[in-house]
Amino acid sequence: MVPNNAPFVIFIGQPNCGKSTLFNAIAGHKAQTSNFPGTTVKHTHSRVNIGGRLLNIIDLPGTYSLNPADPAEKVALTHLFQETPDLVVNVVDASILGRSLELTLELLEMELPMVVALNMTDLAEKKGIKVDPQKLSALLGVPVISTIATRGKGIQELFETTLKCLDVKCFGTRLKWSGDVEEEIERLIERLPEDFSCVANKRFTAIKMIESGHLFCNEFLADINPGLKKSLDEVRANLECKRRLPVYEVIAAERHHLSQKIFEESSRVQRGKAIGWQERLDGLIMHPLLGYVILFIVFLSFFFLIFKVGSPLETLLLKPFSWLKAVLEAKLGGGLLFHVADGLLQGIGGGVAIVLPYFIPLLFLMAVLEDVGYLARAGFLLDTFMHRIGLHGKSVSPFILGFGCNVPAIVATRILESRRDRILTSLLIPFIPCSARTTIILALVAFYLGPFWALGFYAANVLLVAVLGRVLSLFMKTASPGLILEIPSLKIPSLKNILFKIYFQLKAFVLFAWPLLVAGSIVLGLIQALHWDRAINAVLSPLVANILGLPKELGVTLVFGFLRKELSLLMMLQALGVGYQNLLSVISRDQMIVFTVFVSFFIPCLSTFAILWKESGKKIAFISAGLSISVAIIVSFLVRLLI
C-alpha cells in the first residue's frame, strides 16, 4: 500500500498564472486548464513519484490574495491553513510580476518552506520585461526557478529544487514594512498570549487579525479575551489614523510598495516595444462592432463544424449497427433474449454512432476556445446583454462551459463573488443545451430536418434562457455587484494540452456515462420484454399523449432521460421499435420537434441535480427541477400549438 506520510506540496498562485498547466506537466495532466481566470475551482489532488520519491501534490484554485473574495478562493485558503504543507510552490506570472509578488509576500509571511516558479517568462520577454531569477531569489530568500510551463521548460529544474527543499527547508527572508506599521504590528504580537495562534505564526496571525475585521478568531475575541480585543481595536484605529485609509488598505499598500520595489530591483523593463500581434488581434476581437460580428461567426462556425464532422460519421457508423439488429432479429426471434441483446446493441451503438461523432468535435472546439482565452473576451462583449437578464459578463464563462456539460459549468459558478449571481447562473445553466442535448438536437433535428432547423432551435433556446433570466432576476432581492474581470493575454493553444483535455473528458464519458447508456438500454429491453412499459406509459400518457401529442410509447423514455439526456434519444428508437433510418415512418416531423423541446428542458439530468444540491443546497436543486418541468411543459405545449 501507499504510505500516507508522503510530504504535501501545495501549488498556489494568482488566477491564470499557468499554475494548472505547470501542475499538469508534473502530475501527468490531471488538472483542467484554460485561459480564463479561475478554472481550478476545485482543488486537484495528485500522488506523484518524482525521482523515486512519493509526493502528494495539490493544485489550489487561483487566488489574488489570502483575503478571499469568492468561494473558489476560499477553497485555496482552507487548504493552505489546515493542511500545513511541507512545501509551497508559488507560481508567479513573470509578465505581471509586480502584482503577482503581492501574493508571494503574503505567503512569505506564513513562514512556510517555499519555492517560487517564475512562469510565463516567454510572454514577459515579449512584453519587454526581463526578470533575473537570481536577483529575485536573493531578495525573497527562497529558490526561484524560471519556467515556461506550456513548453515544459524548467520543469526538471523545478523538480530537483522541490526535492532539495523538502530536505533542506527553504524559508524566505522576513521582509520589513514601513517602521510605523511594523511598530503597531509588533505591539499586537506582544499582547498575543503564548498559546494564541489562529494561523501559521504569531506575526501572520496578528496581520490577519488587523487586516480582516471578520476573521473567524476576531469574532470570538470579545468573549474569550476582552483585553486583546481592546488592543486590536486600538492598533487598527492607530493605523487608520496615521494613514487616513481603511486599515486593510494600509496593509495592502505596504505589500504593494514592497512588491513593486522587489520587481524593480530584479527586473529590467524596456518600454515602448512594438505592439505585438496579440494586441492588434485583441483590438479586433473586442472592437465595439467587429467584435460582435466575430463572436457571431465563431459560434456559427462552432455549430456547423460540429455538424459537418458529426453527421457523415453518424451515417457511416449507424450502418453496421442496423445490419446487426436485423441479424439479431432473424436469429433470436422476438423473445426476452432478443430484447436484452437489442438493448445492449442500442446502448453500445448509440455511444459509438450517435454520441461520439458529435461529442469529440465539441470537446475539441471548446478546448480551443478556452485555451486561446476567448471566453473572457466573450464575457466582455456579452456583459451588456447579461445585464439585461440580471447578471454580468463573468457568468458568460460558466454558461459557455455549460454547452459542454452542465456539471462543470455549475461548479464554475464559484468564480462569481456574490451568492445571488451564483444562484441565478446555476438556475439558468440547466437550460443550456449541453453536449448530450446537442447530440439529440443534431442527431434528430439537424439529421432529419436540416441544420437550419437545429440552428433555429439553438437560437430559441438562447432566447428562452434570456427570458427566464429576466423573470428570475425579478425574484432576486439584491442587485448584481458588477463586473470586474481580468482579460488574460491571448495565447496560441498547445495541441498537447487540448488532446489531454479531450482524453480526460472522453475517459469520463466512457467510464461513467457509457455504462449507464448500455445498462439503461438493457433495462428498457427487459421492461419491454416483460411488458412493464405499458404501465409506465399509461401513467405518463396524460402528459405525453394529451398535452404533448406524442405516441404514448415515448413515456418510458422520459424516466430514463433523467439519468442521461442521450438515453431519451436512444430509447425513443428502441421504444418505438424502429431503426434509425425509418424513424419518420412512425413519428411526424412536428412530433419530433415537440419531443426534442420537451426532453431538452424537462428536468436537469441526475448529475446536474446532484451537483446543484451539493453547490447550492437542496432548495435550489428542487427549485431547478420544478422550474425545468414547468418550463418544459409550457414551452413544448406552445410549440405544439404553433407548428
Place this chain on the structure above:
Amino acid sequence: MNLIQAPQGVRLKIVDISGGEQVRRRLLSLGFHAGDEIERIGRGILRGPLLVKMIRSGSSVAIGRGIALKILVEIADGPE
C-alpha cells in the same frame, strides 16, 4: 472625473477608489491602487463595460459601468 467620463486612449492616474470594502478589496487585489496609471483601451456597445489597461503591468481588466463610476481619475501628466 470618474472612469466613464474620462477620455479613451489617454494615460490616466487613479485619484481615488470609492465604494464599499468588497469592491475596493477586489480592485486592490487586481492591482488598482491610488496613484497607479491606467488607460481606457476599449468599451462595449450599449452601455457595455470598459476595457482598462494597467500601464505598469500591461494587463487588461474589463470593468462594468457600475464599478467604473467608483474609480476616480485624472489625466496623467509628464512622460512615462
